[in-house]
Amino acid sequence: DSGVTQTPKHLITATGQRVTLRCSPRSGDLSVYWYQQSLDQGLQFLIQYYNGEERAKGNILERFSAQQFPDLHSELNLSSLELGDSALYFCASSAGRTNTEAFFGQGTRLTVV
């Protein structure tokens, strides 16, 4: 158990809908990262938050947004969903600003139908 909790584990939704994925980092970790993993693309970095502030952006679509709350949990919001958004979404956390060892959650499997 990595100590990172993601909910829900599975999500099935229709195209055009909006969903929210939730992540609770390991106790004491200030950084949260979101990744998308699809079969053909591998793990793609989406966005990072450190202690409530956005720190880095990767290949995140404009339809997607995230935030980190004062209790350090994070949410990833995906809107106007398309079939191609179906993927595993992982949250990871680490202790500091700079990524050293990252601890991953078990992921949320999103299926858009």
Add this chain to the structure above:
Amino acid sequence: SQKIEQNSEALNIQEGKTATLTCNYTNYSPAYLQWYRQDPGRGPVFLLLIRENEKEKRKERLKVTFDTTLKQSLFHITASQPADSATYLCALPNQAGTALIFGKGTTLSVSS
């Protein structure tokens, strides 16, 4: 932007042999490199981190090398076991040092 290539998508070896996986990167010099293991449907699990001033690092049956001249890391599993079957991912920090960028991984299958 940096690019990471892992030598092959799949590697099949027999139990007891040494598995060697390759990670090549281009376009910059990272301060460190990491290796992760991922089982199907699960999140990656950290295995080893090697820094640019370290040539080699070991942990039990695992050994990682880091050649900054060749821009290459080798990941070895000695005395491999069927339980080592998984996908192994190489990861580097982005140039800003703010996020990990992953290779697509090599899927290792160890047969008994």
